Amino acid sequence: GENxxxxxxxxxxxxxDSAVIKCTYSDSASNYFPWYKQELGKRPQLIIDIRSNxxxxxxxxxxxxxxxxxxxxxxxxxxxxxxDSAVYFCAAPVRDSSYKLIFGSGTRLLVRP
Amino acid sequence: ETGVTQTPRHLVMGxxxxxxxxxxQHLGHNAMYWYKQSAKKPLELMFVYSLEERVxxxxxxxRFSPECPNSSHLFxxxxxxxxxDSALYLCASSPxxxxxxxxxxxxxxxxxx
Numbered sequence: 001g002e003n004x005x006x007x008x009x010x011x012x013x014x015x016x017d018s019a020v021i022k023c024t025y026s027d028s029a030s031n032y033f034p035w036y037k038q039e040l041g042k043r044p045q046l047i048i049d050i051r052s053n054x055x056x057x058x059x060x061x062x063x064x065x066x067x068x069x070x071x072x073x074x075x076x077x078x079x080x081x082x083x084d085s086a087v088y089f090c091a092a093p094v095r096d097s098s099y100k101l102i103f104g105s106g107t108r109l110l111v112r113p
Numbered sequence: 114e115t116g117v118t119q120t121p122r123h124l125v126m127g128x129x130x131x132x133x134x135x136x137x138q139h140l141g142h143n144a145m146y147w148y149k150q151s152a153k154k155p156l157e158l159m160f161v162y163s164l165e166e167r168v169x170x171x172x173x174x175x176r177f178s179p180e181c182p183n184s185s186h187l188f189x190x191x192x193x194x195x196x197x198d199s200a201l202y203l204c205a206s207s208p209x210x211x212x213x214x215x216x217x218x219x220x221x222x223x224x225x226x
Binding site for chain 2: 032034042043044045046049087089093099100101102103105106
């Protein structure tokens, strides 16, 4: 069945450094890749997403890159700040579904002041 | 944020109790989801309803019983739960067509004694 693998499970960076989280997916037909951020005690919220017709998308300090050949996509956070500390989840569509998602196992990011 | 609401926010119940979790969305979506979030399996899809019809039941024990009376409301009925069912239960909604973004509720923190 479909699978989304996410690495690393935990990531600690110094404030101002960059953070990169990577996900791989198994279904080559997948065409939508969102990233969710879940702060402690709060709900997951979409922070950025990318469709398979582009290779990169940026939104201020956040960017997502997609490599369809290798079937992986990555979240890049530059100039990290303490408020970036959270758990980040990647996701990919379930095969033959226009709306269901399968989530990665999450990455706990800690930004040290 | 009031797009997706869940009640109660916290619930403590004994193994012989019967309780229900409620989810309501005000976004005009027609797909709704129940997820279980625990330390061991961060985001585990339990049930999916599309246009008020259950389309997925991911091998969830029968002590969890979902109900979707209309496209805005989703319930999760609980009975004779086990301590290992203690977790955060998240409701989400999304459109069936178009963008796949799922909007999450704040969750119900369930503790089974």
